[in-house]
Structure formats: C-alpha cells, structure tokens
Amino acid sequence: MAKNRSQLKIVVLGDSNVGKTSLLNRFVKSEFSQNYKATIGADFMSKEIIIDEKHISLQVWDTAGQERFQSLGATFYRGADACILVYDITSKNSFDSIISWKQEFLNQCGPRQPETFPFIVLGNKCDLEKDRVVSIAKSNQWAKDHELPLIETSAKDDVRIQDAFVEVSRMAMKRE
Ligand code: GDP
Ligand code: MG
Numbered sequence: 084m085a086k087n088r089s090q091l092k093i094v095v096l097g098d099s100n101v102g103k104t105s106l107l108n109r110f111v112k113s114e115f116s117q118n119y120k121a122t123i124g125a126d127f128m129s130k131e132i133i134i135d136e137k138h139i140s141l142q143v144w145d146t147a148g149q150e151r152f153q154s155l156g157a158t159f160y161r162g163a164d165a166c167i168l169v170y171d172i173t174s175k176n177s178f179d180s181i182i183s184w185k186q187e188f189l190n191q192c193g194p195r196q197p198e199t200f201p202f203i204v205l206g207n208k209c210d211l212e213k214d215r216v217v218s219i220a221k222s223n224q225w226a227k228d229h230e231l232p233l234i235e236t237s238a239k240d241d242v243r244i245q246d247a248f249v250e251v252s253r254m255a256m257k258r259e
Contacts, residue, residue: 097169201254
C-alpha cells in the first residue's frame with residue numbers, strides 16, 4: 084500500500100504469549116482479558132486514527148496462534164507498510180527472538196528499501212516489574228545498537244499503546 088493512501092497495513096510479530104493479541108484488543112477495542120485464546124477469528128482488525136489532521140485507516144494483522152516460523156502465509160505479509168515486533172519483558176527468550184522475527188519479516192515481505200522499513204519494538208507487560216528479566220538499560224542499549232525504536236507497553240494497564248501505533252504509522256507515512 085502506498086504511503087499517500089489513507090490506509091496502512093501493519094503486521095504484528097513476536098513469540099507466542101508476549102501479548103500481541105492483547106495489544107491489538109486494547110488498541111482497537113479498548114479491552115483486556117487475562118485469558119485470550121491463541122487464535123482470533125479475523126485475520127486483521129481495523130481502526131481509524133488521526134495524524135496531523137489526516138484520517139488514517141489502520142489494518143492491523145495479528146498471527147492466529149501460528150507463530151512458529153514459516154506457517155504465516157504470504158497474505159499476512161503482502162503489502163505491509165510497517166511492522167511491530169513484540170517481546171515480553173519477563174521473557175528473555177522472547178527478547179532474543181526479536182531479531183529473527185525482523186529477519187523473517189524482511190525475508191517474507193521483501194519490502195523495497197528494507198534498511199529504512201518502519202519497524203518498532205515493543206517490550207510488553209511492563210506492568211510486571213517484579214518479574215522483569217529484560218532490564219531497561221539492556222533493551223535501550225540493544226535498540227540503539229540495532230537502530231530500532233523501542234517502547235515499553237502494557238496491554239493490561241494501557242501503557243503507551245496508542246503512542247506505539249501512532250509512532251509506527253508516522254514512520255510509514257513519512258517513508259518515501
Ligand atoms: P499472544 O500469544 O502474543 O497473542 O499473547 P496474548 O495476547 O494471547 O497474551 C498472552 C497472555 O499474556 C494472556 O494471558 C494475556 O492476558 C497476558 N498479557 C498480555 N499483555 C499483557 C500485559 O501487558 N500485562 C500482563 N500482566 N499480562 C499481559
Ligand atoms: Mg495471539
């Protein structure tokens with residue numbers, strides 16, 4: 084989808100259980116549930132946001148519980164304008180997977196100018212400070228090293244989710 088259209092496709096990737104579906108539900112429906120099923124009915128959810136007085140329709144694609152590599156079909160990636168990579172601050176493995184997910188996205192989507200493709204990394208479940216294993220110092224240094232924007236979010240407490248979607252949408256709109 085071209086950047087000057089008022090619709091943007093955003094795909095959300097990351098290990099199972101990091102809170103991808105919860106982030107979407109929070110963002111799109113202002114809901115949170117402790118026990119989401121691994122699957123959702125629809126391939127994507129839509130929400131309109133306003134950036135600089137422009138109405139943008141976001142089409143946000145979530146995995147339907149098939150997070151293992153290779154099992155997401157071409158439709159999932161096709162025409163993506165931005166990608167949100169999610170880990171869980173209480174799971175070191177999920178943090179370590181981020182780079183593989185980014186690479187998987189680039190391999191599968193094959194965007195033009197991959198070096199400037201809009202990615203944002205979300206460290207979700209920041210409400211679980213007592214169980215934190217990925218420190219802010221560590222994730223910030225990592226983000227700097229990889230030149231990726233990183234925000235800590237909580238789908239449970241509604242922390243910085245709107246910001247994250249607006250930020251990545253802005254990046255997608257600015258892209259030439
Ligand atoms: P997905 O597999 O990545 O889609 O993850 P889900 O959205 O299904 O969430 C997995 C589990 O983590 C569920 O039990 C959610 O309720 C929980 N969860 C998701 N986001 C948060 C969060 O921000 N804070 C806390 N404490 N739990 C969360
Ligand atoms: Mg899910």
